[in-house]
Amino acid sequence: GMLCALAPSMRISGVNPGDVLRSESRTTAGYLRHRLQNGLVIGEVAISLMLLIGAGLMLRGFFALVSLDRGFRPEGVLTVHLTLPFERFGAVDRRIDAFQTALRRVGGLPGVTEAGLVIGYPGSSLGYLGSVPLNASVTASLHSSSPGYFRAMSVPLLAGRMFTDQDRIGAPRVALVNATLAHQVWPGQSAVGKTITMPSTLAGIPASDGPYQIIGVVGDMHLGRTSYPEMFVSSWQAPAFWTDMVVRTSGDPAALAAAVHLALREIDPEFLIEGIVPMQNIVGDVIALPRVQSLLGALFGSLAALLSAIGIYGLLSYMVGQRLREISIRIALGAGAREVFRVVVARGMGLALVGVTIGGAAAWAIVRLIRNRVFGLSTPDPLVFAGAILLLMIASFIACCLPALRAMRTDPITTMR
DSSP, rough: OHHHHHHHHHHHHTTHHHHHHHHOOOOHHHHHHHHHHHHHHHHHHHHHHHHHHHHHHHHHHHHHHHHHOOSSSOOOEEEEEOOOTTTTSSHHHHHHHHHHHHHHHHHHHHEEEEEESSSSTTTTTTOSEEEEESSSEEEEEEEETTTTTHTTOOEEEEEOOOOTOOOOOOOOOOOEEEEEHHHHHSSSSSOTTTTTOOOOEEEETOOOEEEEEEEEEEOOSSSSOOOOOEEEEEETSSSOOOEEEEEEEEOOOGGGHHHHHHHHHOOOOTTTEEEEEEEHHHHHHHHHHHHHHHHHHHHHHHHHHHHHHHHHHHHHHHHHHHHHHHHHHHHTOOOHHHHHHHHHHHHHHHHHHHHHHHHHHHHHHHHHTTTTTTTTTSSSOHHHHHHHHHHHHHHHHHHHHHHHHHOOOHHHHHHHH
């Protein structure tokens, strides 16, 4: 504000009143000032349009992220982090028995339709067991899961079969892969029946080195737009000390949190139970930042459009005030109110049209540069561009109408007197 006030105050302080009173013609300084005013309005409109288009694209990307098919149904699912005491569950059989007992207790609670175990569901803070290099270009994330995990998450079986309780230590070692892994490693072939060799350093997997036969292909699960190669081994063949439990409920999953916690405590008071939250909360955390960004983008874009409309109104109002004598003479010589209205509106809409042209071209170029960084922005959306342009032009037209109506109501006799 101080900088903007500095220039006119310095200009006014150097004005010679005699020169001003003797001159009625447009000076070079006045012409440059006129061009500067026009340029500021055009720039204001252009930047406002860019912000409106950016806000529209961010909102479109947010709604695409909300409605994204993630490959599983988070509604009605409760998640629990469960860790066994290391000193008491060192034996593999004891870990398997403890996890199976936990599934039976929790699965038998009223309102629970399915329960399963996994190390590393989408969004889990436990991560996964490790990485398995399959070839020079594909590395898979390794998880262990119980037979009920995919049913609890509503993940489809695309080929082969799921795990069963017979897939235990001592039985042939088996694995499931997701569709992305199957497509990347065996394009055009069936992955069922293929074998994968595990590294021997994976945490929690006893005697993991050796071949695992793929018995099925499941659908991809992801929180964002990208699916990554994933591989699952049976929890009864690879029991770690920690796991995630996912519980499918018929009602509100949060209402069962206390009952699930109590059921696990009754099995063993030393179980470490934490992170009991509905799966939808985890998905909500993923989209929380895009939601805030989209709302702020829409807010700032709308404010920018309002400010540009105010700028157009201010310039035209100033112009009408400066040209009241000229307008009065036009009216006195026979110009109709509609013609005066048309001249004033055309002046403002012309500036808005130039700003929209510049801003639209700049926004189109910027969108093509950042399209890979915004979800759902593969190409510039013509509907978003058209909507932003229409909104800004309507705001500009309204801003033009107010000073135009003032010019129409000018009384030439009063003005010239």
